[in-house]
Amino acid sequence: MTSSSASTTVSDSRTESPSAPSGMDWFLIAAIAGVIGACVNVLLFTPSELRQGLAQKIFYVHVPAAITGLYFSVIPMAIVSGLYLWLKDERLDRIAESLAEVALVFVAVVLCTGPFWGKPIWGTYWQWEARLTSTLFLSFVLIGYMVMRGAIEQPETRARLSAIIGIMAGCLVPFIHLTVYMFTTLHPMPVVLTPNFTKQNLSPEMLRSFLYSLSAFLLLFVAMARNRYRWATERDRLQVLEDQR
Amino acid sequence: MRIELVTFHERQDSAKAQVVDSTSATTGQAEPEFRTPQNAGYMHIAYIVAAVIYGSYLLILRRRWSSLRQRQNSAAPSRR
Numbered sequence: 206m207t208s209s210s211a212s213t214t215v216s217d218s219r220t221e222s223p224s225a226p227s228g229m230d231w232f233l234i235a236a237i238a239g240v241i242g243a244c245v246n247v248l249l250f251t252p253s254e255l256r257q258g259l260a261q262k263i264f265y266v267h268v269p270a271a272i273t274g275l276y277f278s279v280i281p282m283a284i285v286s287g288l289y290l291w292l293k294d295e296r297l298d299r300i301a302e303s304l305a306e307v308a309l310v311f312v313a314v315v316l317c318t319g320p321f322w323g324k325p326i327w328g329t330y331w332q333w334e335a336r337l338t339s340t341l342f343l344s345f346v347l348i349g350y351m352v353m354r355g356a357i358e359q360p361e362t363r364a365r366l367s368a369i370i371g372i373m374a375g376c377l378v379p380f381i382h383l384t385v386y387m388f389t390t391l392h393p394m395p396v397v398l399t400p401n402f403t404k405q406n407l408s409p410e411m412l413r414s415f416l417y418s419l420s421a422f423l424l425l426f427v428a429m430a431r432n433r434y435r436w437a438t439e440r441d442r443l444q445v446l447e448d449q450r
Numbered sequence: 451m452r453i454e455l456v457t458f459h460e461r462q463d464s465a466k467a468q469v470v471d472s473t474s475a476t477t478g479q480a481e482p483e484f485r486t487p488q489n490a491g492y493m494h495i496a497y498i499v500a501a502v503i504y505g506s507y508l509l510i511l512r513r514r515w516s517s518l519r520q521r522q523n524s525a526a527p528s529r530r
Contacts, residue, residue: 237508244497258487263496270500310507314500321496325489429507436514443522450525 236421236428243414243421251414263322265415267315268397269422271340274311275378277426278304279343283375286368298364299441301371302354303433307426308374309347316344327391335384336392343381346374 247265254261282304289297319337320330331337350370357363385394396406397415407415 233508240504248497253486255486258489259493260487260489262493266497266500307507310503314503317499317503318496321492321499325487325492425504429511432511436511436518439518439522443518443525446525447521 230428230432233428233432236425239421240425243418246417247414252408252410254411257326260322260325263318265418266422267318267322268415269419270311270314270318272397272419273422273426274308274315275343275381277423278308278311278430279347279378280375282308283372283378286371286375289364289368290372295360295364295441296438298367299434299437301367303430303437305347305350305367305371305374306433307429309344309351310429311422311426312340312344312347316341323391332391334390334392335388336381336390339377339381339384343374343377346370346377350374 243265247262251262251265253259282301285297285301285304288294289301323332324330350367353370354363354367357366382395384390385392
C-alpha cells in the first residue's frame with residue numbers, strides 16, 4: 206500500500222523508525238486475499254439455507270463483520286482508552302484512534318448489509334427496534350469520535366476526550382449484545398455466540414464456512430488496524446519534525 | 451417414478467434436495483410443500499456493498515500513505 210520512497214524521508218537518525226513501512230503491506234494483501242477466498246467459498250461451495258434461500262448467505266459477511274467490529278474492535282478500543290487515561294502513553298491513543306476508525310468501517314458494513322438480509326426475510330429494510338437502533342447509535346458515537354478528533358488541535362486534550370468517548374462506545378457493546386434478550390426485537394437471537402456454545406444451530410458445512418469467514422474478517426481487521434496505526438505513527442513523527450523546524 | 455428438483459446451490463447439500471413425484475411435477479396438481487426462495491439479488495447487492503465499503507477504506511488508507519510520503523519528501527530536503 207505504500208510507495209518505495211518511504212525509508213529516506215527524514216535524515217535525522219534519531220527519529221527514523223526501524224519499523225517504518227518501506228513497500229507493500231503484504232499482511233494487508235494476504236488479509237484481502239483471505240476475505241476474497243472466504244467469499245468464494247461461501248458463494249460457490251456452501252449450501253444455501255432451505256427457508257431463506259440465497260439471502261441467508263449475507264450471514265457470512267454480516268455476522269463476522271459484527272463480531273469483529275463490536276467485540277474485537279470497539280471493546281479493545283475502550284480498554285485501550287481506559288489505559289490511556291491511566292498511563293498517558295500517546296501510543297495507546299494512536300491504537301485507540303486506529304481501532305475506532307476500523308471499527309466504524311466494520312459497523313458500516315453491518316448496517317449496510319443487514320437491510321438486504323432483512324428485506325426478503327422480515328419484509329422490511331429497517332425497523333426502529335432495539336438491536337438495529339442501538340447499533341446505529343454506536344456508529345454515530347464512532348463518527349462523533351472521529352469528528353471530535355479532527356476538531357481539537359491540542360493533542361493531550363484530544364486524546365483525553367477521545368478516551369472518554371471510546372469508553373462510552375465500549376459500554377454500548379454489551380447493551381447491544383443483550384438487546385435481543387431484553388427487548389422484543391425483530392432481530393433474531395444469536396446463532397453462534399449463544400450461552401450454550403456446544404449446541405450449535407448451524408449445520409457442520411455452514412459452521413465451517415462461518416468460521417473461515419470470521420477468521421478472514423478478523424485477519425482483515427488486524428491488517429487494517431495495523432496499517433492505520435503505522436500511518437498514525439508516521440504522521441505524528443512527521444508532525445514533530447515539522448514543529449521543530 | 452420419483453425425480454429430484456434441485457437447484458445448483460441445493461445440489462451441494464444433498465440432504466436438503468426437494469423430492470417430488472414426476473406426475474405432480476408434470477400436471478402441477480400437487481406442488482411441493484416448500485420451495486427454497488430464489489432471492490440471489492439481495493445477496494449480490496449485500497456483497498457488492500460490503501466490497502465497496504472495504505475497498506473505499508483501503509483506497510483512503512492508500513491515499514493517506516501517498517500524501518504522507520509527499521509531506522515527508524518535501525520535509526526531508528529542507529532539513530539537509
